Amino acid sequence: MKKYILFDHDGVLVDTEQWYFKAGERALAEIGLVLDKEQYLLDMGQGAATWAQAKRAGVDDRTIDGVRRVRDAYYQEYLRTESIEVDGVVDALAELSQLARMAIVTTSKRDDFEIIHEGRQIVQYMDFVLVRDDYLHAKPHPEPYLTALERFGAEKDEALIVEDSSRGLQSAVAAGIDCAIVYNEFTKSQDFTQARHRIARLADLKELILR
Structure with missing residues (x-):
């Protein structure tokens, strides 16, 4: 036992995991990037974050820091308003x-x-x-x-x-x-x-x- x-x-x-993905997807869309769900799940399985695809696309760290703050705000919005x-x-x-x-x-x-x-x-x-x-x-x-x-x-x-x-x-x-x-x-x-x-x-x- x-x-x-x-x-x-x-x-x-x-x-909550779907809303975390959607928050990242929404934030990255604002800088013209599409967050691919299948690749996101592969990256997640290796301990990588939402930003792995952005980094591979050549997005610099300063831009990612700004997008991260936007993602965090969207995620908290979803946590307060969506069924989890x-x-x-x-x-x-x-x-x-x-x-x-x-x-x-x-x-x-x-x-x-x-x-x-x-x-x-x-x-x-x-x-x-x-x-x-x-x-x-x-x-x-x-x-x-x-x-x-x-x-x-x-x-x-x-x-x-x-x-x-x-x-x-x-x-x-x-x-x-x-x-x-x-x-x-x-x-x-x-x-x-x-x-x-x-x-x-x-x-x-x-x-x-x-x-």
Whole structure:
């Protein structure tokens, strides 16, 4: 039986990844660039950001810095105005909290995370949250999940990571921790061959935890 669950955030607990892409797409369109979704997902899987395509197109860092600020504003607009709920998440967390201790390990910025969780009931089930400001190396580096494991004082075989992206899966594999991939329409085309478990929804975690 697993005693600890380490949740990725975007795409697992809230449906935000499509809006992050759309914010970048909208911002880059203002400087005449089209953000190709398929290439974006490939870059994302390797730990690259929205700006990988822009850099390959020869856009300079100063311009990218300006576009990034525009993207961030659009993203926060979407977080405040669009539906980002994932059906069944709160009920699943309430049940899982009776079986294991839980934490969120996310690459979200703290400001974005706080906007997302205004009025939501997700964080109450977590022992703690690690956002991008809380560690040096982002996924696919193992540091985020190893930091969470150390925070719990847990052994690797006591924990289960829940992810929806190949970048997150690579982080879990590098950390040496079991990983369950939950289905996400946005990231379904990514490579999940290294995942030990595949689930359709968070409610399916109960069976994995009790094994």
